[in-house]
Amino acid sequence: xxxxxxxxxxxxPDSGPRHQPDLDxxxxxxxxxxxxxxxxxxxxxxxxxYSGYGGARYLEQHWPxxxxxxxxxxxxxxxxxxxxxxxxxxxxxxxxxxxxDRPSPALQLPDQPSDRLPGRDDPPTxxxxxxxxxxxxxxxPYPAPxxxxxxxxxxxxxxxxxxxxxxxxxLRHQGLVDADGHWxxxxxxxxxxxxxxxxxxDGIGVIDLVMQLAAEAAAAGGYCRALMGNHELLxxxxxxxxxxxxxxxxxxxxxxxxxxxxxxxxxDLDRLQAHxxxxxxxxxxxxxxxxxxxxxxxxxxxxxxxxxIPDVNDAVHGLLADEGVDExxxxxxxxxxxxxxxxxxxxxxxxxxxxxxxxxxxxHGHSPIPYLTGAVHADDGTPPHIPGPYVYxxxxxxxxxxxVTMEGRLLIARLPVN
Numbered sequence: 403x404x405x406x407x408x409x410x411x412x413x414x415p416d417s418g419p420r421h422q423p424d425l426d427x428x429x430x431x432x433x434x435x436x437x438x439x440x441x442x443x444x445x446x447x448x449x450x451x452y453s454g455y456g457g458a459r460y461l462e463q464h465w466p467x468x469x470x471x472x473x474x475x476x477x478x479x480x481x482x483x484x485x486x487x488x489x490x491x492x493x494x495x496x497x498x499x500x501x502x503d504r505p506s507p508a509l510q511l512p513d514q515p516s517d518r519l520p521g522r523d524d525p526p527t528x529x530x531x532x533x534x535x536x537x538x539x540x541x542x543p544y545p546a547p548x549x550x551x552x553x554x555x556x557x558x559x560x561x562x563x564x565x566x567x568x569x570x571x572x573l574r575h576q577g578l579v580d581a582d583g584h585w586x587x588x589x590x591x592x593x594x595x596x597x598x599x600x601x602x603x604d605g606i607g608v609i610d611l612v613m614q615l616a617a618e619a620a621a622a623g624g625y626c627r628a629l630m631g632n633h634e635l636l637x638x639x640x641x642x643x644x645x646x647x648x649x650x651x652x653x654x655x656x657x658x659x660x661x662x663x664x665x666x667x668x669x670d671l672d673r674l675q676a677h678x679x680x681x682x683x684x685x686x687x688x689x690x691x692x693x694x695x696x697x698x699x700x701x702x703x704x705x706x707x708x709x710x711i712p713d714v715n716d717a718v719h720g721l722l723a724d725e726g727v728d729e730x731x732x733x734x735x736x737x738x739x740x741x742x743x744x745x746x747x748x749x750x751x752x753x754x755x756x757x758x759x760x761x762x763x764x765x766h767g768h769s770p771i772p773y774l775t776g777a778v779h780a781d782d783g784t785p786p787h788i789p790g791p792y793v794y795x796x797x798x799x800x801x802x803x804x805x806v807t808m809e810g811r812l813l814i815a816r817l818p819v820n
Contacts (some may be wrong), residue, residue: 479647558594558765558817559592561631561806563633564598564670565604566602566608569812573814593631595698599670601667602806602807609681612628617787630736631698632734636657638663638679639730642657648731661792667702684767687761688714692817693761700740700768701737705754743798744795745796748799752794755799756798764795766801771786771792776795787807800815
């Protein structure tokens with residue numbers, strides 16, 4: 403495991419059903435760096451990236467680079483909030499996190515009876531966000547596509563993790579929003595690959611922006627949609643279950659403890675509202691666009707939830723609506739697995755997903771490119787250089803998590819990536 407996603411319980415070194423190579427066996431791949439957008443003035447990646455408590459940069463400084471945890475303790479730094487607690491992985495099994503006295507969050511997920519879930523004949527994507535209710539809001543008089551007119555260009559956005567300013571900068575760089583952060587992309591299509599919150603300073607601000615862009619894009623004849631990442635499952639679980647224990651084979655933990663351990667920011671939880679919960683809980687887990695199979699996690703665990711895209715999305719939505727804390731925890735654990743597409747067995751794992759769900763190439767987030775390639779921070783502390791998306795597994799997989807939490811880069815790319 404990388405130091406990004408950690409939670410009490412046994413480690414799962416394999417992301418898929420096959421044996422995975424050791425983490426020092428690097429995949430063969432290449433970076434893709436598109437030409438700079440014309441007229442763009444500025445280099446957002448030269449600026450120092452925010453990295454608060456729970457960020458991968460902090461964790462890396464206090465966690466062995468090879469991911470081994472035995473006998474090592476993560477210590478809180480001067481950046482840690484007062485409620486953060488130290489975590490000692492060597493305490494497993496039976497680790498019981500000690501949390502401060504704090505009322506459990508009162509927010510609950512809305513009831514979603516299974517008969518309200520999308521049926522097998524429904525499209526595997528969900529329209530995000532209601533229309534803008536303010537009649538004074540700006541209008542977007544782009545013409546709707548005519549009969550037989552091809553759709554607009556397709557973009558994907560990697561893991562944001564609360565870095566709202568970096569997201570807005572890159573969206574402007576790509577010409578997708580204007581100077582005020584409103585949709586400026588006409589009939590373009592955008593897919594966010596999940597993980598909006600945790601580690602960065604403004605996860606709720608990121609969610610609000612994506613919901614806003616979804617409404618504005620629809621008015622312009624385009625669309626903005628998003629996938630559910632493992633941090634959405636973790637964030638919603640922390641809001642719904644709080645300190646309620648979950649059973650694992652290595653002891654008892656809770657969603658709230660795991661969320662804090664993985665960079666959860668209390669101000670995001672404090673600002674979480676019912677409409678955020680409703681929107682997040684209905685995000686699809688998997689989608690396909692123009693032959694690109696879009697996933698959050700580089701894992702084959704999706705196969706355990708169905709043999710078609712609608713089946714997987716229905717299964718996840720049904721689990722969030724009807725199942726208990728242990729089933730929810732198990733889903734979070736499965737979608738936290740990673741590295742299934744690395745090494746010699748990687749192309750086989752990709753083909754297993756493509757043969758089941760369709761498409762000719764997988765595009766995913768979740769695993770930061772510096773960990774996929776081994777290009778983590780140098781000894782002198784120099785941040786990793788991430789020129790663009792990383793294409794690997796015999797050109798069958800495109801990684802989009804540029805490692806913004808470890809002073810890398812927040813990636814947005816137009817598909818196809820060649």
